[in-house]
Amino acid sequence: MLMSKLYVRTLREVPAEAETPSHRLLLRAGFIRKTAAGIYTYLPLARRVLAKIERVVREEMDAAGGQEVLLPLLQPAEIWRASGRWDVYGEEMFRLRDRHDREFCLGPTHEEIITTLVGNEVRSYRELPLLLYQIQNKYRDEIRPRFGVMRSREFIMKDLYSFDRDEEGLERSYQAMFRAYSRIFARLGLAFRAVEADSGAIGGEVSHEFMVLAGTGEATIVHCRACAYAANAEKAEAAPAVPEAPSNVRPEEVHTPGLRSVPEVAAFLGVPPTRLIKTLVYITARGPVAVLLRGTDNLNEVKLGHVLDGAWFRPATEEEAAAMGIPLGFAGPAGLQGIRIIADPAVMAMGEAITGANRPDYHLRGVVPGRDFRPDEIRTVRLAQSGDPCPRCGAPLAEQRGVEVGHIFKLGTKYSQALNATFQDENGLQRPFVMGCYGIGITRTMAAAIEQNYDEEGIKWPLPIAPYEVIVIPVNVNDAGQWEKAHALYLSLREAGVETVLDDRDERPGVKFKDADLIGFPLRLTVGPRSLAEGRVEVKDRATGEVFAWPLTEAVRLCRHYLETMRAKLQERAGL
Ligand code: ATP
Ligand code: MG
Numbered sequence: 001m002l003m004s005k006l007y008v009r010t011l012r013e014v015p016a017e018a019e020t021p022s023h024r025l026l027l028r029a030g031f032i033r034k035t036a037a038g039i040y041t042y043l044p045l046a047r048r049v050l051a052k053i054e055r056v057v058r059e060e061m062d063a064a065g066g067q068e069v070l071l072p073l074l075q076p077a078e079i080w081r082a083s084g085r086w087d088v089y090g091e092e093m094f095r096l097r098d099r100h101d102r103e104f105c106l107g108p109t110h111e112e113i114i115t116t117l118v119g120n121e122v123r124s125y126r127e128l129p130l131l132l133y134q135i136q137n138k139y140r141d142e143i144r145p146r147f148g149v150m151r152s153r154e155f156i157m158k159d160l161y162s163f164d165r166d167e168e169g170l171e172r173s174y175q176a177m178f179r180a181y182s183r184i185f186a187r188l189g190l191a192f193r194a195v196e197a198d199s200g201a202i203g204g205e206v207s208h209e210f211m212v213l214a215g216t217g218e219a220t221i222v223h224c225r226a227c228a229y230a231a232n233a234e235k236a237e238a239a240p241a242v243p244e245a246p247s248n249v250r251p252e253e254v255h256t257p258g259l260r261s262v263p264e265v266a267a268f269l270g271v272p273p274t275r276l277i278k279t280l281v282y283i284t285a286r287g288p289v290a291v292l293l294r295g296t297d298n299l300n301e302v303k304l305g306h307v308l309d310g311a312w313f314r315p316a317t318e319e320e321a322a323a324m325g326i327p328l329g330f331a332g333p334a335g336l337q338g339i340r341i342i343a344d345p346a347v348m349a350m351g352e353a354i355t356g357a358n359r360p361d362y363h364l365r366g367v368v369p370g371r372d373f374r375p376d377e378i379r380t381v382r383l384a385q386s387g388d389p390c391p392r393c394g395a396p397l398a399e400q401r402g403v404e405v406g407h408i409f410k411l412g413t414k415y416s417q418a419l420n421a422t423f424q425d426e427n428g429l430q431r432p433f434v435m436g437c438y439g440i441g442i443t444r445t446m447a448a449a450i451e452q453n454y455d456e457e458g459i460k461w462p463l464p465i466a467p468y469e470v471i472v473i474p475v476n477v478n479d480a481g482q483w484e485k486a487h488a489l490y491l492s493l494r495e496a497g498v499e500t501v502l503d504d505r506d507e508r509p510g511v512k513f514k515d516a517d518l519i520g521f522p523l524r525l526t527v528g529p530r531s532l533a534e535g536r537v538e539v540k541d542r543a544t545g546e547v548f549a550w551p552l553t554e555a556v557r558l559c560r561h562y563l564e565t566m567r568a569k570l571q572e573r574a575g576l
Contacts, residue, residue, distance in 0.1 A: 023148030038145025038153030077103035106139035119421025133160035186574025189462025211402030226395035236384035244351030260329030285311035343375035459520030
């Protein structure tokens with residue numbers, strides 16, 4: 001491909017709304033363009049990356065026994081009514097009507113469609129297990145579409161559904177998918193970790209998320225260095241707190257003018273922040289709720305969601321809290337009326353604490369949980385964090401950040417029962433299929449790969465998913481010698497099966513080097529004056545930044561060998 005012909009416009013400036021490296025770089029390097037909030041156009045470079053990801057996904061799904069199908073993304077409301085999800089899916093579902101006023105949605109996921117299909121077609125246990133998958137668009141009207149294609153409203157997903165006769169079959173399918181997922185992310189050249197996860201609204205008991213490790217990731221992972229335990233912090237069990245003996249001091253108000261945050265109050269009173277209780281006020285579908293946490297703990301929103309039986313919730317505004325007589329920043333559980341109080345058990349284990357006094361500019365010290373206030377419920381709602389003991393072996397947990405690129409679930413019979421999808425077992429009895437579902441965000445994986453591999457200058461694509469492998473740059477295209485050598489090298493590389501771009505533009509070398517770094521070609525071969533004088537080509541490895549030279553006459557062979565070695569290293573690292 002000639003750079004002058006490649007449909008790519010690199011940008012010097014990016015919209016301020018692009019907050020994450022992958023969003024900024026995909027825009028700047030000319031991979032994507034925004035069409036509307038959370039809706040993107042994928043340009044040729046991005047399409048190539050996505051095709052490579054899809055290819056590896058397809059190969060591993062097929063190898064694990066999957067068969068590819070293509071399900072409609074326009075789905076009738078009836079099947080969603082039958083499963084009971086039409087009403088509960090909520091605002092995230094895009095809904096529409098046809099000319100006959102019949103209701104439809106744009107598929108956010110495909111359990112309903114596939115379960116109905118298989119329920120109508122598959123009659124006997126002899127036809128099981130059945131693993132069907134597809135790669136296509138999903139539609140979710142996310143509350144906050146953000147980070148570009150990381151959380152968009154239209155995105156590409158691979159979703160596979162497994163149908164088994166019993167739990168043992170499901171376990172086998174689940175393990176096969178777990179292994180396939182591990183191979184996929186390894187083959188894509190990404191550092192990742194599989195973690196225990198919350199099953200959320202999709203249902204089922206067991207689930208794992210595949211996280212691409214990246215400091216900029218949205219998810220917090222806790223993992224143990226001593227054993228294999230790793231979990232999404234939302235799912236991890238926070239360790240039980242050691243109960244302290246209740247103190248016998250009496251509560252006493254202290255003046256804390258303008259001090260609203262835990263660190264401020266702790267510093268002002270000269271106590272560690274662990275001595276404080278913070279009172280968070282939420283408006284929920286089930287009325288207002290106050291949540292009590294230790295000063296150093298953070299709310300686990302997923303667990304609060306479970307406590308509220310899935311009802312929506314959001315932080316109360318200053319005005320809403322004030323209307324209930326609660327001054328935010330100075331709220332405390334003692335004497336709090338007319339609001340459901342949920343306390344984390346770690347709070348109840350404290351012998352004595354400092355809380356807000358429910359009076360602006362005052363805190364209360366000497367508050368004894370259980371004596372000075374009694375919560376309506378004691379439920380674990382704090383996030384596990386680094387230093388907490390591992391729930392399996394007790395060693396301290398470490399924290400890491402990641403991007404969730406895949407999620408696998410054991411669904412059991414949730415959907416097959418709701419949709420009456422049954423097969424005949426060996427005794428002639430009708431039984432519901434035992435199901436699993438397994439998703440990979442294809443477009444999100446592209447973004448995650450960048451979050452893990454970038455620098456100031458641009459993207460450092462892992463070789464297996466780079467849009468092209470090599471760029472050849474003649475320093476000066478108007479120099480006939482340089483141009484001929486560069487062009488010949490480009491043709492021979494292409495001949496040798498190396499995916500190559502020739503930067504044939506009449507631009508300053510600085511501009512061409514910048515674009516090459518920005519787009520992220522794994523190898524850059526430069527043909528300049530030295531190449532002519534010494535018969536050498538300058539090589540730059542984008543990932544390591546190393547610069548070296550090859551004899552021009554050997555360049556094709558050495559280039560192929562270099563790429564082979566890179567691939568072999570990746571495979572070895574992945575244990576493949
Ligand atoms: P999240 O918690 O990030 O919203 P989810 O639990 O809703 O994800 P699943 O329903 O399990 O996601 O979907 C499977 C995969 O699809 C996810 O692991 C992710 O890679 C991808 N995905 C989900 N939502 C989006 C989105 N809005 N934009 C891009 N990819 C997404
Ligand atoms: Mg989601």
